[in-house]
Amino acid sequence: MSLILIVDDEPGVLQTFGDWLESDGYEVASAGSAEEAMAWFRQTNRIPDAALLDIKLPGANGFELADWLSKDFDFNDVIFLTAFFWEDETRQELVARRRPYFEKPLKFTREVLPFLRRYISEGQA
Amino acid sequence: MNRQTLRDGWAFFVLVTLLAAMVLAGSYLWLRVDLKNEALNEHRRRVNNQLNLWQEQLYDAKWDSVADTSDDVKHLDSYDESRLMADTMTWYVYPDGHSIIEGAAVVGLDGQPRPGKQAAVLNDAGEPLGPADLARLKKDKPWLDNPWLDSYGFVIQAFQDDPQRESLVSPLIQAPGRLVFVTAAPWRDGEGALKGAVVQQQAIGQLFTDVIKPGTQGVSFWLMDAKGTLGAATDPLAEASAKAFSASGALPQAMAEGLRAAQEGKFGAGGGLVQGLGQGTAQLYWRTMEDSFIVAVVENTAGLGAQGQRTLNRFGAIALISLVLLAAAGGAYTLLYLRRENRMLEKAALTRYTGTVSHRVRNSLSVIRGVNEMLQHKLPGDQGPLSSGLVNAEIAIEDIEDTVRELERLSQGQVDLVYDGQVGKASMYRLHPDKKQGGQD
Numbered sequence: 001m002s003l004i005l006i007v008d009d010e011p012g013v014l015q016t017f018g019d020w021l022e023s024d025g026y027e028v029a030s031a032g033s034a035e036e037a038m039a040w041f042r043q044t045n046r047i048p049d050a051a052l053l054d055i056k057l058p059g060a061n062g063f064e065l066a067d068w069l070s071k072d073f074d075f076n077d078v079i080f081l082t083a084f085f086w087e088d089e090t091r092q093e094l095v096a097r098r099r100p101y102f103e104k105p106l107k108f109t110r111e112v113l114p115f116l117r118r119y120i121s122e123g124q125a
Numbered sequence: 126m127n128r129q130t131l132r133d134g135w136a137f138f139v140l141v142t143l144l145a146a147m148v149l150a151g152s153y154l155w156l157r158v159d160l161k162n163e164a165l166n167e168h169r170r171r172v173n174n175q176l177n178l179w180q181e182q183l184y185d186a187k188w189d190s191v192a193d194t195s196d197d198v199k200h201l202d203s204y205d206e207s208r209l210m211a212d213t214m215t216w217y218v219y220p221d222g223h224s225i226i227e228g229a230a231v232v233g234l235d236g237q238p239r240p241g242k243q244a245a246v247l248n249d250a251g252e253p254l255g256p257a258d259l260a261r262l263k264k265d266k267p268w269l270d271n272p273w274l275d276s277y278g279f280v281i282q283a284f285q286d287d288p289q290r291e292s293l294v295s296p297l298i299q300a301p302g303r304l305v306f307v308t309a310a311p312w313r314d315g316e317g318a319l320k321g322a323v324v325q326q327q328a329i330g331q332l333f334t335d336v337i338k339p340g341t342q343g344v345s346f347w348l349m350d351a352k353g354t355l356g357a358a359t360d361p362l363a364e365a366s367a368k369a370f371s372a373s374g375a376l377p378q379a380m381a382e383g384l385r386a387a388q389e390g391k392f393g394a395g396g397g398l399v400q401g402l403g404q405g406t407a408q409l410y411w412r413t414m415e416d417s418f419i420v421a422v423v424e425n426t427a428g429l430g431a432q433g434q435r436t437l438n439r440f441g442a443i444a445l446i447s448l449v450l451l452a453a454a455g456g457a458y459t460l461l462y463l464r465r466e467n468r469m470l471e472k473a474a475l476t477r478y479t480g481t482v483s484h485r486v487r488n489s490l491s492v493i494r495g496v497n498e499m500l501q502h503k504l505p506g507d508q509g510p511l512s513s514g515l516v517n518a519e520i521a522i523e524d525i526e527d528t529v530r531e532l533e534r535l536s537q538g539q540v541d542l543v544y545d546g547q548v549g550k551a552s553m554y555r556l557h558p559d560k561k562q563g564g565q566d
Contacts, residue, residue, distance in 0.1 A: 010488040016495030023499070056484065083487035086533035087480070105490030105526060109498045 003027045007037045008054040034065035055082045138459040149444040176412040183414035184392045191292040194310035194323040206241030215251045222254040227272035227326045236278030284311040294417045297354040303328045329356040366423035383413030479536035
C-alpha cells in the first residue's frame with residue numbers, strides 16, 4: 001500500500017484529504033506544520049511515496065520543508081498545495097521549482113486523485 | 126490615518142519650510158551687507174566726485190581773479206585806471222548786473238581804493254546799470270554801489286612783508302551784511318618798490334549761491350577759510366560739523382596738507398573723518414582749495430546706504446511673501462500627500478485582508494468540495510434530487526471560487542472595480558476590462 005504524507009495547517013483540509021486518499025486505497029500520514037513533518041520523518045524512519053505540502057504553514061513554509069526533506073532525507077517527491085497562487089512570489093517560486101502543484105480549493109475527483117494514481121504508478125515523476 | 130505617517134508628513138513639511146526660510150534669510154543677510162556696501166561705495170564715489178568739482182571751481186575762481194588782477198597791473202601805466210577796472214568787471218557781470226565780483230580797484234599804499242575803483246553797477250557791455258536794475262539789485266545787496274571795506278591795508282601790508290609775493294587771497298572778512306574775500310596782485314615800480322595793489326572783492330555767499338549750491342541738493346555742505354571762519358553751511362548738521370572740525374584742531378592740519386598739495390601743483394588736499402556730533406555719528410569728507418578754503422560734505426552714518434537698505438527691504442518683503450507662498454504650497458502638498466498616503470495605507474490593508482480572506486475561503490472550499498465530491502462519488506445509482514443538489518452545490522462552490530479570484534486580482538491591482546449601477550446577477554460592480562492584465566479566470 002502506497003504511503004502519502006499530507007502537511008497542512010487546516011485540520012478540515014487534512015481530514016477531508018485524508019478521507020479521500022484512504023478511500024482511494026492509500027495509507028495516509030498527516031502533519032500540521034513543517035516541524036511536525038520533520039519529526040514524523042525522523043521518528044518513523046519511513047519514506048512516503050509522495051508528500052503533499054501546503055505552502056503557507058505556521059513556522060517554516062512548504063518550500064523550506066521541501067528543501068529540508070531533500071537535504072536531510074534525500075526525499076524529493078513533493079507536491080505543493082496552495083491558496084496563494086495569485087501571489088506573484090508564490091507563483092514564481094512554484095514555477096521555478098518545477099514540481100507539481102494544486103491550487104486550492106482542490107478538485108479531488110477531477111484532478112488530484114487521477115494525478116496521484118498516475119504519479120505513484122509511474123514510480124514518481 | 127497612521128499617527129506616525131501624519132507626524133512624518135508634517136515634520137517633512139516643517140523641515141523643508143525651515144530650510145527654505147534659512148536659504149532666504151541667508152540671502153537676505155548676505156545682500157544686506159553687499160547692497161549696503163555697494164550703495165555706500167557708490168554714494169562715496171559721488172560725494173568725492175562732487176567735492177573734486179567744487180575744489181576745482183574754487184581754484185578756478187581764485188586763479189581767474191588773480192590772473193585778472195595781475196594783468197591789470199601790467200596795464201595800469203598805459204590805460205585809464207577807471208576804464209581798466211570797468212573793462213575787467215565786464216568779464217564778471219551778467220547783462221542784468223548780477224556778479225560774483227563785488228568790485229575791482231587799485232589800492233594805494235594808504236590802504237584806500239583809488240578813485241578809479243569800479244563796483245558791480247554796470248552790465249556786461251560796460252554800461253552803467255539803469256535805475257530799475259540798480260534798485261532791484263540793491264534790495265538784496267544794499268552795499269552794491271559801495272562795497273568797499275574800510276581799509277585794504279592788510280593787502281598792502283602782505284605785499285610789503287613779502288616783496289616776492291605775486292598774489293594774495295585773503296581770508297573771509299566780515300563786511301556789512303556778508304562775508305567777503307579779496308584777491309590781489311602787487312603793483313610795483315621798475316625797482317620793485319610797492320606802489321599799491323590791484324584788488325578784486327568777492328562775496329563768498331554769492332560765490333556759494335552761484336557756483337556751489339546747485340550741487341548741494343540733498344547733502345549737508347560747509348565752506349570755511351583757513352582761519353576757521355565759516356563761509357557757508359547748508360543746514361544745522363553742516364554747521365555743527367564745521368564748528369566741530371574747527372574746534373578739533375584739524376583745520377590747520379588740513380590747510381598744511383593743502384599747501385603741500387598746492388606746491389605739488391594740485392588743487393589742494395582731501396580727506397575724511399568720522400565726527401561725533403549732537404545729531405549722532407557723522408561721516409565727513411573734505412577738500413581744501415590750496416591752503417585758502419576748505420569745503421566739506423557731512424552726513425549721518427545712519428542715512429548711509431539708504432538706497433541699498435530700501436532695495437534690501439523690498440527684497441525682504443518679496444522673500445517673506447515667497448516663503449509664505451512656499452509654505453502654503455508645501456502645506457497643501459503635504460495635505461494631499463497625507464490623504465494619498467492614507468488611501469495607499471487603506472489599500473495596502475485591504476490587500477492584506479483580501480489575501481487572508483482568500484486563504485481562508487479557499488481552504489474552506491477545499492473541505493466543502495471534498496465532502497461534496499465524496500458524497501457524489503459514494504452515492505449509489507441515481508438518487509434524484511440529492512444528486513442534482515450536490516451538482517448545484519458544486520456550481521455554487523465554483524461561483525464562490527470565481528468571486529475569490531476576482532478579489533485576488535483586485536488586491537493585486539490587476540483590475541479596477543467600476544460601479545455601473547447594474548442590478549443583476551451578482552453585483553452592482555464590474556471589473557474594468559481595460560485593466561485586465563492576465564491573472565487567472
